Structure formats: C-alpha cells, structure tokens
Amino acid sequence: KLIDFSSEVVQMILMKNIVRDGDPVLRQEAENVTFPLSESDRKLANDMMEYLVTSQDETLAKKYGLRAGVGLAAPQVGVSKMMAAVLVPAETEGGQSPFTDVIINPVIVSHSVQDGALTEGEGCLSVDEDVPGFVPRHDRITLRYQDVEGETHKVRLRDYPAIVCQHEIDHLHGILFYDHIDRDHPFEISEDTVMFD
C-alpha cells in the first residue's frame, strides 16, 4: 500500500499569495481578532511567521523565490484581520532578534514626539514599484498587543523595530508607506527626526 504524502505538501505562503496594491483589501480597516484563536487564525499566524523565517534564509528564499521580509500583515495575504508577524533580524550572527512576535489587535498606546525614519526610505511586499522618499514615523512607541495565546504584552520599541511595527500596524488600518511621503518634497523631513539604516 502506497503511503499518501499529498497532505504533507506544505501550504506555505509564496509571493503569488501576496496581495498587491490596487486590491481593496489593502485599503480596508481590518477586523479585531477574537480569542481563543480559530484553527484557521492560528494557521495564518504560523504561516505568516514561517514566511518571514524562510524569506530571511538566503538558500530557502532563493529556492521558493521569496523576497526577504521583516514583517507581514494579514491583509497582505488577503485576510482583513488585526494580525501581523514581525521578525526583526539580529544585528549580528547568532545575536538576539530585537523583536519577534505575531502581534494581534496591536495598539500604539503612546509614542515619542520625535520622529524616526529609514534613510533608505521604505518598500512593501505589496507595492511592486519603488516610491522614493522619507517615511516619517514615531521614533519610539509603546505597543500593546496580544500574542497567539491571547496574552497581552506592552513593549517599548525604538528605531528600526519601532518602524517595522508601525509599517505593519498601518497595513491593519489600510495605510501604505507611501501615504506618508510628501510627493512634492519626498526627501524633506523635520530636522529633529532620527534617521537610521
């Protein structure tokens, strides 16, 4: 009797599953997630984090044709729910990731007056063309969210991890990074903005 491995085919998220700009789902206000997570919500959380892990492994990213990502929000895979995976890589090999979690029903409860922005500007797996310009965000945030177990966390983030989380939370409210770019003066930024790579 042949063993049926067909169910073993991984249902991983591939680039073809990532929704692109123009699809209305990217401009919707996502729905709150209820706990305990449904089987499909739990699978979604797992698959989104799995995408980030796989995409940050050069060999695997090449094998599956994935663009490396540090964050992925549920609307980007067509699911309008308040959930996003974040995997900020460690600065050094074998170092500790500054922030890694699936953030559910996230809320920025407070933030610095001071802005922060990436010197390279931003991109988005859901936006195929480059949109040059600085994307001003809060440099420091206090983020409250629930994890997949329903546990509430309150974390203070700054600089790159804070930028990544704000980019993801924007997706949950139908906002894309280029909405923050001043088209007439894309590289103008208030002078006390913290700029970093």
Ligand SMILES: O=CN(O)C[C@@H](CC1CCCC1)C(=O)N1NCCC[C@H]1C(=O)Nc1ccccn1
């Ligand atoms: O909503 C989520 N997205 O759209 C995926 C985005 C999220 C980041 C964009 C700016 C802040 C968050 C993403 O990760 N990228 N944007 C497009 C292509 C590059 C890629 C990226 O920055 N990759 C990366 C960076 C460092 C280390 C490894 N990989």
Ligand code: NI
């Ligand atoms: Ni994005």
